[in-house]
Amino acid sequence: MAQGNTVNRRIVLNSRPAGAPTAENFRLETGAVPVPSTGQVLMRTLYLSLDPYMRGRMSEAPSYAEPVAVGDVMVGGTIARVEASRHQDYQAGDLVVGYGGWQDYALANGTNLTRLDTRMPHPSLALGALGMPGFTAYMGLLDIGQPRAGETVVVAAASGAVGSVVGQIARLKGCRVVGIAGGEDKCRFVVDELGFDACIDRRSTGLSQQLATACPKGIDVYFENVGGAVFDAVLPLLNVSARVPLCGLIAHYNDTDLPPGPDRLGLLTRTLLTRRIKMQGFIIFDDYGPRYGEFLSQMSTWLKVGKVKFREDLVDGLENAPQAFIGLLDGRNFGKLIIRVGND
């Protein structure tokens, strides 16, 4: 069933996952297209962004945002066409970026809604290189990571929406950049297309040894969005005064219990102490919202002149969002995962 103009398809949280999400945790419902009240806008979804942070919203455990309630529509950033408006700042026909969630139609009251910037070469980029992932890469690397020419920067999930941008900016700053990605094809893309100095397949054997070989002068900046075995390989290689911006831990999102010992919490803090390392978590719009304009100008230029490349993994059809999201947590996407929900 494709997008129509009388029925609203929506994917709701059917149940909370224990560990990795399954298809049963989602439910496709249909209902009437909602009608905007005074001050509201009706949006028709064109593109839906799928991002690892959504796994956190499916659980009740405290995180940096409220969980989605069972039975509620899954949250998500969207590019949408305004179908009807009773909000003074928007008109029918406007192209907007907002948080419509996993559904064909959504109402917005103007909060967290912006008209698509005219610098956007094509709309879906507002969910990727010029949206949350690109902004995360830019501020995390430059403001927290503070890379200097000649330093070694390591990026996990290197072919992904955030990692691919981190590595390319680090190259622009004159760093040696080593990526870690899942599979040979992704590694080849990272080196041949994105220009990283090296890329290691996290599925191959001897990750620690391969990383040590690729980083003969140690690691000065590790952009952390993965955790797990990748962080374990990185930790012994971190240099004195290293910086570790921390924006995600996808390897842990499906964890149900703490792993068995020994307890390495003290090992981590001792490493931070003896090597004078800064490790800092951040949530991009909460921490850096006012700097979005600066980012947009710079990144638009880099994209236009080809200094930053960005790969999208476009999946057609809202009904395919659950499987695509399950695959994302397993590393099966190749580039920024976006669902094409409707045609423009």
Add this chain to the structure above:
Amino acid sequence: MAQGNTVNRRIVLNSRPAGAPTAENFRLETGAVPVPSTGQVLMRTLYLSLDPYMRGRMSEAPSYAEPVAVGDVMVGGTIARVEASRHQDYQAGDLVVGYGGWQDYALANGTNLTRLDTRMPHPSLALGALGMPGFTAYMGLLDIGQPRAGETVVVAAASGAVGSVVGQIARLKGCRVVGIAGGEDKCRFVVDELGFDACIDRRSTGLSQQLATACPKGIDVYFENVGGAVFDAVLPLLNVSARVPLCGLIAHYNDTDLPPGPDRLGLLTRTLLTRRIKMQGFIIFDDYGPRYGEFLSQMSTWLKVGKVKFREDLVDGLENAPQAFIGLLDGRNFGKLIIRVGND
């Protein structure tokens, strides 16, 4: 045997400790007083500073400084009188602060040697409030911790050389300050003499619950110099955007193996991520050396007008340094531990 003028007593590392140091790890030797060559200064030690970091130098494991070799004199900061000088910048009779180590006499070549600042009310303060511990407290709290009025600051080892200064500066900045110290007498001192808002005895039962009660609005800055059970109690209380300057982990210095599981490394990184926390290790002179003058001016003023108080735990006699140091790692000192090696 007291300090004489023909014999040099020195305490050397006799063997490397496994776990907590014992008296057998140290050896008192005697030898001739050394004679300065061209460019050297002969110093007679008046005061020797004993600090937790010295435990790290007794082990071979990589840390932020080279280990002391077995058979070598234990390292340490000292206040000394110049007895003879063949260095153009120093004269016999000068009072200096340097790194003479655990011995009566030491040679220096001018590196890491400074004439005692005339702002020093009494010489031993150059090893405490106006030396490495005070400087550590000042920069760690103000530069990394960035406390704002009304925030809650928690300090462990609150009656100690670093913690006592951290808490008093945080009070001057308008924060609610909660200390943690070992024993009722130390807690009383921290509240009654130093002016902290509260202090919790880490040896009492229910540390986590007591800390939660003392921090009803959570913790914005945790100045970490302890680790272990104190950090475990702090971690769940850290607020969004908390800062954790990390200058020591005394609870772990005698560890021989990693503790049993579960492995909480991922729990720590998830906490840093979801609450957007900055945790940063630092080594004071390596990271902030050029700002010592700024610190000295400010802290001298605070001491002079009584806004910062500083307690010293003076122990007489070089021969008592090993037992005093062993007690320091066990929290038996009360205030900044200093050995009076010789009379002036």
